[in-house]
Amino acid sequence: MNILKHIPGFRSGAWWKKLIAAVYYLFSLLILIPSIETGLALLILPFIIFGLIDKIKAGQISNNEAAPEVKQTNKQKTTVKLNVTIEGPKQQPAPAPVLNTQSVNHRININTKKWLNTCNEFVAIDLETTGLNPAIDKIVEIAAVKFKYGEIIDSYTTLINPGIHIPSSASKINHITDETVHGAPDLSEVLPNLLNFIGDSILVMHNASFDLKFLKYHAAKLGYDISNPFIDTLPTCKKLFTDFENYQLATVANYLKISTADTFHRACNDAEICGPVLIKCIDTAKNESSQGAGLI
Structure with a gap:
């Protein structure tokens, strides 16, 4: 019941x-x-x-979007950096080390010479969840799509069994139900694979304050940390394109003529769209860089 x-x-x-x-x-x-x-x-x-x-x-x-505070101890903390080479999407899971959970992710301003020349490789990430609050809601789908020079070179996507009932309000948005995730792995099984896949890549998200908050919170509960630098395409688009009706991913994609398909609100589709959105932003920023206007 x-x-x-x-x-x-x-x-x-x-x-x-x-x-x-x-x-x-x-x-x-x-x-x-x-x-x-x-x-x-x-x-x-x-x-x-x-x-x-x-x-x-x-x-x-x-008050703490990145991760819950943890008490300092007298023991020296060591941060271990993931450096795993991904040979393909079917690579067997490898255990990830326990990391410092108090790091801060560096937010990248693409309108600088340093980052305009180094954003040719990145991993676009999107999550689907049971709600809006990571303290009581869970992740039900994760997708990570790796881009290099504008092309998709690899991807990692999986459903996740949250261990709780998926509310109808969430299912109406992402079409993921209790039956959909039946038999799917737990987040504790998925997270090491995801961390090995992203390595130390730049992470790209549309509305990163939501996805990164969920990801870091639940990773910290399992003893892991995600400290990669990131780019949020939502505020970036707001700075670059001031005449859009709104800045939802579907609207941005339609305006930029990236996609007109009604396939949003599934993690893999949204991650695949988020990459080209960033590429359009970078091209626009390069054209406007001579004006010296900060974007994010």
Whole structure:
């Protein structure tokens, strides 16, 4: 019964928590007979308490987009850099080392001589999730597409079983349901492969504040860090193209004549489109570089 997953006390998989919740709600229903006001108050109270807890968690994540803070210890921290050569998309998974989870990703300004000449190779990334808050929502699909001199040379994409019910609100957007991810691997199995695939490449995302926040948060929970430099095509497009109706990826792709197909909101399709969007931005920035205008 999927409705039970939305009732406080039944969200956890622990049977004893569900038993306590069942006894509590039964007691509340019995109270309804002699006192409707008291019974209703008891029934509503858990929803209020858990709603406040969710809001507090959401506020904590907003204040720290990259990853949750971890306490410093007296032990010296060592950062290990991934340097794995990818021979093809079917390479067997290799265990990734535990990394420092407090690093900050450098945001690249493509309107500088340094980066205009070094953005010929990058990895475009897109995620699909169960919601908007990484503290309570999960990743259900990851795609990473590797570009070199404007061409796709490799890709890595996979569905992920989030271990929780996928809300209908998310399924309406990405068309991923509980049945879709049935039998898909867990994020702990996927993440080492993804880290080996991206290596130390520049990461490209459309609305990076969302994808990078989710990726770093869940990677940190598994003991990994993603510290690659990144480019966000969303603010870049806003600076370069001021006359677009809006700056959703589908709209940008249509305006730039990259794609008119209605295949957005699946990770692989969006990652494949995000690469050409950046290439268009770089070409435009090169043409306007003589004006010295900063883009991001």
